[in-house]
Amino acid sequence: MSLVRFSNQLPSVFDRLFEGDMFDxxxxxxxxxxxxxxxxxxxxxxxxxxxxxxxxGFDKSDFKLELNHDLLxxxxxxxxxxxxxxxEQFTKREFSYQSFSRTFTxxxxxxxxxxxxxxxxxxxxxSIPKKEESKPRPSRMIEIN
Numbered sequence: 343m344s345l346v347r348f349s350n351q352l353p354s355v356f357d358r359l360f361e362g363d364m365f366d367x368x369x370x371x372x373x374x375x376x377x378x379x380x381x382x383x384x385x386x387x388x389x390x391x392x393x394x395x396x397x398x399g400f401d402k403s404d405f406k407l408e409l410n411h412d413l414l415x416x417x418x419x420x421x422x423x424x425x426x427x428x429x430e431q432f433t434k435r436e437f438s439y440q441s442f443s444r445t446f447t448x449x450x451x452x453x454x455x456x457x458x459x460x461x462x463x464x465x466x467x468x469s470i471p472k473k474e475e476s477k478p479r480p481s482r483m484i485e486i487n
Contacts (some may be wrong), residue, residue: 391470398464417443451476
């Protein structure tokens, strides 16, 4: 049997809870306007790359997608003003301004000329097809002369 020295400074489970990435709100999780950046999923199959951006509360007209060389930039600016009708008074007026910008470098296998995007139920979906020459081809037999 071994003896273990007791210390009052053992890290508690509660302390460890806040050590993970979930509570890391450093600059990488915020845009330049201190609004939270939307989460992104990137998937790949043999034919394409799929990018999903979680941005509920936006309209498709709020988004801007730009391809410059091999850089795909997804950005949005949304300004909402609560207007009052004639004869109304208000004691508090709130403005809402949300913006973000995310940039991704496309791999050389991506066909930037055929990118398509849709926005539905709070998810911006971007389809980036792969170039035909980069898709895997089935093996073939080569005849020896």
